[in-house]
Amino acid sequence: QVQLVESGGGLVKPGGSLRLSCAASGFSFSDYYMSWIRQAPGKGLEWVSYISSSGSSKYYADSVKGRFTISRDNAKNSLYLQMNSLRAEDTAVYYCARVRRGGYYYMDVWGKGTTVTVSS
Amino acid sequence: EIVLTQSPGTLSLSPGERATLSCRASQSVSSSYLAWYHQKPGQAPRLLMYGASSRATGIPDRFSGSGSGTDFSLTISRLEPEDFAVYYCQQNGSSPPSVTFGQGTRLEIK
Numbered sequence: 354q355v356q357l358v359e360s361g362g363g364l365v366k367p368g369g370s371l372r373l374s375c376a377a378s379g380f381s382f383s384d385y386y387m388s389w390i391r392q393a394p395g396k397g398l399e400w401v402s403y404i405s406s407s408g409s410s411k412y413y414a415d416s417v418k419g420r421f422t423i424s425r426d427n428a429k430n431s432l433y434l435q436m437n438s439l440r441a442e443d444t445a446v447y448y449c450a451r452v453r454r455g456g457y458y459y460m461d462v463w464g465k466g467t468t469v470t471v472s473s
Numbered sequence: 474e475i476v477l478t479q480s481p482g483t484l485s486l487s488p489g490e491r492a493t494l495s496c497r498a499s500q501s502v503s504s505s506y507l508a509w510y511h512q513k514p515g516q517a518p519r520l521l522m523y524g525a526s527s528r529a530t531g532i533p534d535r536f537s538g539s540g541s542g543t544d545f546s547l548t549i550s551r552l553e554p555e556d557f558a559v560y561y562c563q564q565n566g567s568s569p570p571s572v573t574f575g576q577g578t579r580l581e582i583k
Contacts, residue, residue: 388572390518390572390574397559397561397574397575397576397577398510398512398518398561398563398574398577399574400571400572400573400574403570403572412569412570412571414571448517448518453523456505456524457505457506457508457523457524458505458506458508458564458565458572459508459520459523459524459563459565460508460510460518460520460563461520461523461529461530463517463518463519463520464517465516465517466517
């Protein structure tokens with residue numbers, strides 16, 4: 354079945370780095386844009402970044418621009434988020450999601466999320 | 474950047490009642506790019522509606538969406554116990570490319 358599984362979360366000190374991964378299965382990964390969305394504890398959803406199907410186009414929220422890098426490996430059916438210069442306000446559950454486009458824009462498949470905690 | 478404002482912040486209703494949730498955009502949004510999700514505690518969000526009024530796969534017909542321009546709404550005709558959750562609207566912008574979520578409406582059992 355169609356599935357996304359995130360991994361790589363954990364506890365990191367302010368200023369540190371972390372790389373999140375999202376393994377996709379059950380669909381043709383290389384055909385879809387993909388996105389990262391996060392949710393701070395007790396807060397709403399915040400879009401982080403999305404990447405085109407080929408990986409040639411990448412877009413970021415202002416809050417992470419210059420610190421986070423989205424990438425993908427279509428041969429491995431995997432999406433990544435490299436997070437550098439982490440701050441306390443980056444503490445959140447990070448979800449990857451499949452993007453549907455073509456006259457619409459929405460995220461129809463979500464992973465269960467991986468938790469990132471930035472604390473000294 | 475387009476801001477989405479959802480109202481009310483919390484809606485307290487009983488099973489069987491009708492719920493209407495609002496999502497207002499700070500400037501006009503194409504209805505094609507307006508989606509709704511709900512999220513239950515400890516779970517990932519789930520897509521409900523896309524294109525403002527199209528139900529996602531597996532979503533029952535008690536859910537309906539409408540609206541255009543800056544005002545959109547999600548209606549649940551008869552609330553079931555599993556409908557009590559937090560609801561988010563979302564839009565996609567192109568200049569610059571970005572995605573925005575509303576702050577959410579908590580639908581709770583009265």
